[in-house]
Each structure stands twice: as C-alpha cells, then as structure tokens.
Amino acid sequence: MTTTPVWSVDPRTGKQREQVAVEATPQEVDEAVRNAHAARGALADAPARAAFLRTAADLLDGAAAHVVEAADAETALGPGRLTGELARTTGQLRAFADAVEDGSHLDIRIDRADASLSPPRPELRRYKVPLGVVAVYAASNFPLAFSVPGGDTASALAAGCPVVVKAHPDHPATSELCASLLRRAAVASGLPADVVSVVHGFDAGLALIRHPLVSAAGFTGSIRGGRALFDAAAARPVPIPFHGELGSLNPVVVTPAAAVERAEEIGSGLAGSVTLGVGQFCVKPGLVLVPEGPAGDRLTNALTKALGETEPGVLLDHRMRENFIAGVGERAALAGVEAPVTPGSGGEHTVGAGYLTVAAERLLGSAPGGEYEVLLEECFGPVTVVVRYADQREAGAVLGRLGGNLSATLQLSAAETEGAPGPASELIGQVTELAGRIVVNGWPTGVAVAPAQHHGGPYPAATSHSTSVGGTAIERWLRPVAYQSVPDALLPPELREANPLGLPRRVTEAAGAAGS
Structure with missing residues (x-):
C-alpha cells in the first residue's frame, strides 16, 4: 500500500525538517474512531475525567520547553507567544476539570408531579448526556490552544466525549507530541489511551466527518474549508452538529x-x-x-x-x-x-x-x-x-x-x-x-478564557450559535434527555432523589408543597 509522508516544515526557510507521520488511510481512520467509540464508557467516570484533564495539563507544563521548541520550529510564532499560548492551553484543561467536578453543565432540572395543574404535570427529571465521538479539526494559527490539546478537545473530553483530532499540516510534530502527552495522561488516570487520537491528511479529514460513529465536530479555519466540512456533516445519512469557526472581518x-x-x-x-x-x-x-x-x-x-x-x-x-x-x-x-x-x-x-x-x-x-x-x-x-x-x-x-x-x-x-x-x-x-x-475602547485580539466569554457569531463567523472559548463551550457536545415518571432506582445517579453525587439542580415543587 502506498503511503503519503507527513513532513514538518520550517516556515522561516520553507524547508522540510523531518518526516513526522504518514497520512491516515480510510482503514486507519475507521480504527481510530471505533477505538474512541469503545472508550466512551470509561469517560462516564467523572472523577477520572477531571483527573485526566488535570494530569494532561501537568504533563504539558512539565514538557513546556520541548512543546514550545517544537511549535516554534513549525510556526515561527516565537517562544514568548507560544509560552503564553501553552499557559492558556493548560489553563483551559484545568478549568474544564473544575467544570466536570462542579456539574452545573449538566443543567439538572426536576419538576415535581402536580395533578392540580391543567393539564396535570408528571414527574420530570432532565439533564444532559454526551453526544459520542467528537471530530476536532485543528487550527493553523494556534498550534496548542486551538489544536490537539486545545479548547475543542478539552471541552469535548470534559463532556465525556472521546476525541479524534485531524492534525493541521502546519504543525504535525507539535500535534504528535501533544497527543502523546494526552494519551499518557489518560492511561495515568485509569482511562484508555484511545480517548484521544490523531490522524493526518486531507482525505483523513473527509473520512472522519463522514464516519457513522462520529457524533459531532469542531473546526477552526477558513470559510472555504469549514463550509465544505459543514456541508459534508449535513449531507450524511444521519447529519451531525458541526461547530465551525470560519472567518471574520472584525470591524x-x-x-x-x-x-x-x-x-x-x-x-x-x-x-x-x-x-x-x-x-x-x-x-x-x-x-x-x-x-x-x-x-x-x-x-x-x-x-x-x-x-x-x-x-x-x-x-x-x-x-x-x-x-x-x-x-x-x-x-x-x-x-x-x-x-x-x-x-x-x-x-x-x-x-x-x-x-x-x-x-x-x-x-x-x-x-x-x-x-x-x-x-x-x-x-x-x-x-x-x-x-x-x-x-x-x-x-x-x-x-x-x-x-x-x-x-x-x-x-x-x-x-x-x-x-x-x-x-x-x-x-x-x-x-x-x-x-x-x-x-x-479596547481591541479584539486577546480572547480571555472566562465563563462569560463568547467566541462565535453569525455566519460566516461561525456555523452555529455556540462558543469555542469559555465555560459554555462544553454545551456543544451534550444533548438533553428528560425522564418522565421513572422510578428512582432506575434513574441515572445524577437525577436520583438523594442526589448521591451532590450536583447542583433546579427543582420546581408542586403547588402547595412545603417550602414552595
């Protein structure tokens, strides 16, 4: 079988530095997605997810000199800029670990049964569940914060979704290095390494968006490239959400x-x-x-x-x-x-x-x-x-x-x-x-990673109304499910009456109930 090499290139000279990998075949993309899909159950363990995200941040920080050197060699962005970007990246990972432990992203709501209403209200309990395998398309201009260990990956993992990243061709060595650190962090936290994997190549990116076990995708890049993937996501037999950040004039x-x-x-x-x-x-x-x-x-x-x-x-x-x-x-x-x-x-x-x-x-x-x-x-x-x-x-x-x-x-x-x-x-x-x-009276460059941040906008700035930066970025990878009149013993732990996980929840009592 013919393989296409993936080279790391020095943008300061235009010369090839080293062969990093080979472009993934359709069979290899399929294997990566299936392995990720098989790892979903392990990610259901919220404490393990939080530990994984923090361990990933610690390993990236521990390898900072190596990570910054690799990224600078491939992007020419400079050690100062990249050191700051790495801090942003590890900060995101730790912030989403906090979000996992807090649990408010599950948006738990409980409505008590109330026969006095017209029509009567049954007992309803609602929360959010992970979508499944997420495809992440890495950005060229942020080799860390919007690439393999970046915000799309961190938020998807925090939601409980395994991730397959399509690496950007401008920084393949950095992508492989970061992927290896994330996979080490997964194993150290008791999770399968395949909760995160990386594939290379244009054709691999198309195969990824079309794979039937991929449930959603995140993208940062050009309008042309993002729109092509968005259209492919919509044209699938089962369309999937495509959260793309495409292009912006920023007036x-x-x-x-x-x-x-x-x-x-x-x-x-x-x-x-x-x-x-x-x-x-x-x-x-x-x-x-x-x-x-x-x-x-x-x-x-x-x-x-x-x-x-x-x-x-x-x-x-x-x-x-x-x-x-x-x-x-x-x-x-x-x-x-x-x-x-x-x-x-x-x-x-x-x-x-x-x-x-x-x-x-x-x-x-x-x-x-x-x-x-x-x-x-x-x-x-x-x-x-x-x-x-x-x-x-x-x-x-x-x-x-x-x-x-x-x-x-x-x-x-x-x-x-x-x-x-x-x-x-x-x-x-x-x-x-x-x-x-x-x-x-400021300037738009410099997007703070904060709970109230929104990094998105009307098309063509983005293909959805969600954000790719900030705490609510996790919402892209979740869907709500309501349980009606389900016996307590059959409910997910997150929704049980005793609240064994100690999660925040909003409860609407029946009219006339004590304390209402």
Missing part, C-alpha cells in the same frame, strides 16, 4: 468624538492589534471606519508611523504568504484604494505589514457582490482596510454591507461611554446584530 468603528479625543492612541493601538501574531489572529481588526477630517488624519498618521516601523514577519506557511501577497495586491489595484503603508512581501520568506484606505462613498457606490466586495472579506495577515466616512449614515451603511463577525469594536469618547441616548447607543445596537463579542 472597528471610531466615532468623530473619539478621534478628536485620542486619535494617536487609537492609531497606535490599532497597529498593535493588526500586527499581533503577524496578523494571524482570527479576531484581527480587518476593517476600520475612521471619520474624515483633521482628527481622522491624525489617527491615520499614527497608524502609518506605527506600521512603518513594524519589522517584517514570517507567516505560518509559504502558501499563506503567497495568498496574503496576492490578496493585498488585488485589493490595492482597485480604483480609489490607496496604500499609505504598502503591505506585501517583506523578503524571501517574510511579509511586511501595512494598510489600505478607501472612501466610504466609493465602497458604497459599488454594487454588492462586485469587485469592491473583496474589501469586505478577511485577508489573513498583517493588513487592515481603513474606510473614511463622512457621517454616521455612511458608517452605518458600510456596516450594513457586512456579514457575521466574531467581534465588533467601538472606539468612543469619554462622554459617549456615559450611556446617554445618541449615536453610540445606536452603534451598539447595530453591531450587536453583526457580532458575537462587542468591544468598547
């Missing part, structure tokens, strides 16, 4: 008052957000609405200065570099589009940061779907498009041309943040329809 609106008040601060802050991680964050601000006039000029002058002083950087792979150069070239060639700092090639293996600018009037004068529509699409890399608007009507019209986004940012003046009715409150309402996270 920023700078009000005239904010520009007058702190133009230079906003311009330099924007440059930092656009170039963070060489512009390879999914929440990079890709479209910025700036008012015309002297204050807007001060802002763009600060942006020009900051971006002009930014050193060229290395993208995750040479294909992305080529796409970035082609993408900014296509945009810059449009009539009326200027490049105060020209983005594009920064050398044989690097790219230079920059920005493009266009009048809102020019953009709005073009037909939807026409050649200027490319300015309203994500360009992966260190570039943003500044749209100069004359008034709030023009700014609102530009926002009205956008699809769904992960984030939307408003830069407001001190007076506008006081909440009086006016343009700022109207903008909040408009961007709430566009995005899953609204930021005021």
Whole structure:
C-alpha cells in the first residue's frame, strides 16, 4: 500500500525538517474512531475525567520547553507567544476539570408531579448526556490552544466525549507530541489511551466527518474549508452538529468624538492589534471606519508611523504568504484604494505589514457582490482596510454591507461611554446584530478564557450559535434527555432523589408543597 509522508516544515526557510507521520488511510481512520467509540464508557467516570484533564495539563507544563521548541520550529510564532499560548492551553484543561467536578453543565432540572395543574404535570427529571465521538479539526494559527490539546478537545473530553483530532499540516510534530502527552495522561488516570487520537491528511479529514460513529465536530479555519466540512456533516445519512469557526472581518468603528479625543492612541493601538501574531489572529481588526477630517488624519498618521516601523514577519506557511501577497495586491489595484503603508512581501520568506484606505462613498457606490466586495472579506495577515466616512449614515451603511463577525469594536469618547441616548447607543445596537463579542475602547485580539466569554457569531463567523472559548463551550457536545415518571432506582445517579453525587439542580415543587 502506498503511503503519503507527513513532513514538518520550517516556515522561516520553507524547508522540510523531518518526516513526522504518514497520512491516515480510510482503514486507519475507521480504527481510530471505533477505538474512541469503545472508550466512551470509561469517560462516564467523572472523577477520572477531571483527573485526566488535570494530569494532561501537568504533563504539558512539565514538557513546556520541548512543546514550545517544537511549535516554534513549525510556526515561527516565537517562544514568548507560544509560552503564553501553552499557559492558556493548560489553563483551559484545568478549568474544564473544575467544570466536570462542579456539574452545573449538566443543567439538572426536576419538576415535581402536580395533578392540580391543567393539564396535570408528571414527574420530570432532565439533564444532559454526551453526544459520542467528537471530530476536532485543528487550527493553523494556534498550534496548542486551538489544536490537539486545545479548547475543542478539552471541552469535548470534559463532556465525556472521546476525541479524534485531524492534525493541521502546519504543525504535525507539535500535534504528535501533544497527543502523546494526552494519551499518557489518560492511561495515568485509569482511562484508555484511545480517548484521544490523531490522524493526518486531507482525505483523513473527509473520512472522519463522514464516519457513522462520529457524533459531532469542531473546526477552526477558513470559510472555504469549514463550509465544505459543514456541508459534508449535513449531507450524511444521519447529519451531525458541526461547530465551525470560519472567518471574520472584525470591524472597528471610531466615532468623530473619539478621534478628536485620542486619535494617536487609537492609531497606535490599532497597529498593535493588526500586527499581533503577524496578523494571524482570527479576531484581527480587518476593517476600520475612521471619520474624515483633521482628527481622522491624525489617527491615520499614527497608524502609518506605527506600521512603518513594524519589522517584517514570517507567516505560518509559504502558501499563506503567497495568498496574503496576492490578496493585498488585488485589493490595492482597485480604483480609489490607496496604500499609505504598502503591505506585501517583506523578503524571501517574510511579509511586511501595512494598510489600505478607501472612501466610504466609493465602497458604497459599488454594487454588492462586485469587485469592491473583496474589501469586505478577511485577508489573513498583517493588513487592515481603513474606510473614511463622512457621517454616521455612511458608517452605518458600510456596516450594513457586512456579514457575521466574531467581534465588533467601538472606539468612543469619554462622554459617549456615559450611556446617554445618541449615536453610540445606536452603534451598539447595530453591531450587536453583526457580532458575537462587542468591544468598547479596547481591541479584539486577546480572547480571555472566562465563563462569560463568547467566541462565535453569525455566519460566516461561525456555523452555529455556540462558543469555542469559555465555560459554555462544553454545551456543544451534550444533548438533553428528560425522564418522565421513572422510578428512582432506575434513574441515572445524577437525577436520583438523594442526589448521591451532590450536583447542583433546579427543582420546581408542586403547588402547595412545603417550602414552595
């Protein structure tokens, strides 16, 4: 049988480093999924799940130097960035271990029987159960936090779902290393190693989404790739949930008052957000609405200065570099589009940061779907498009041309943040329809891992209304089941009257019952 090697490549040189694995055959994908499916019963042990997640975090931390070195060699993201990402990754694992022990994600609800109601209410007890095997598609730009040991994997395991990860080709060695640590952690916690496994290869990714024992999937990547997998998930004989984070422009609106008040601060802050991680964050601000006039000029002058002083950087792979150069070239060639700092090639293996600018009037004068529509699409890399608007009507019209986004940012003046009715409150309402996270007087890059976080949004930012970051990410891998008039001895332990597991629950008593 012919095998296709999987190589680790150095993005700083474009040269192959080492052969890491071979692409999985359909038979190997089938074996991985079946082994994962067989491990479901072991994951039903909540204390073992929590111990597993914490042990995985400890092993990753213990191997930090090796993990960071492997990831940097394959992504060029740098030890500082990757050290922080590893801390985020292990923090996620520990947070989901806490969630397993807390049990509130099970959303236990008990309604006592009440014959006095019309119609009468039977005894009902409801909680959530794991879906089954989850396919995770690793991201290119986060080799740790959104890949093999990342949030999709951690939340699925916390829910009690085994995981098969389709590794990203940009960091296969890092993926294999992290997978080995997670499998060691499983065994050390008394669980089968096959609660986590990794496969490589484009065809393996398709075989995975189509496998009849895969019950759900999580994805972070491009609109094109994510939509193809989403369609495949929906076309199965038994469709499955596909939670995809696809692409986002992450618009920023700078009000005239904010520009007058702190133009230079906003311009330099924007440059930092656009170039963070060489512009390879999914929440990079890709479209910025700036008012015309002297204050807007001060802002763009600060942006020009900051971006002009930014050193060229290395993208995750040479294909992305080529796409970035082609993408900014296509945009810059449009009539009326200027490049105060020209983005594009920064050398044989690097790219230079920059920005493009266009009048809102020019953009709005073009037909939807026409050649200027490319300015309203994500360009992966260190570039943003500044749209100069004359008034709030023009700014609102530009926002009205956008699809769904992960984030939307408003830069407001001190007076506008006081909440009086006016343009700022109207903008909040408009961007709430566009995005899953609204930021005021900050920048969207840097997504805190917290219980209240939401990392998702209307399509095409995501294919579902769930989040891939934060405590509620676990909800993607669970489904509710209600038990009606089931004798206590036959109920799952989580729902029994004595609450032997000590789980939080919401109880609705019958009318007239003691304590109601």
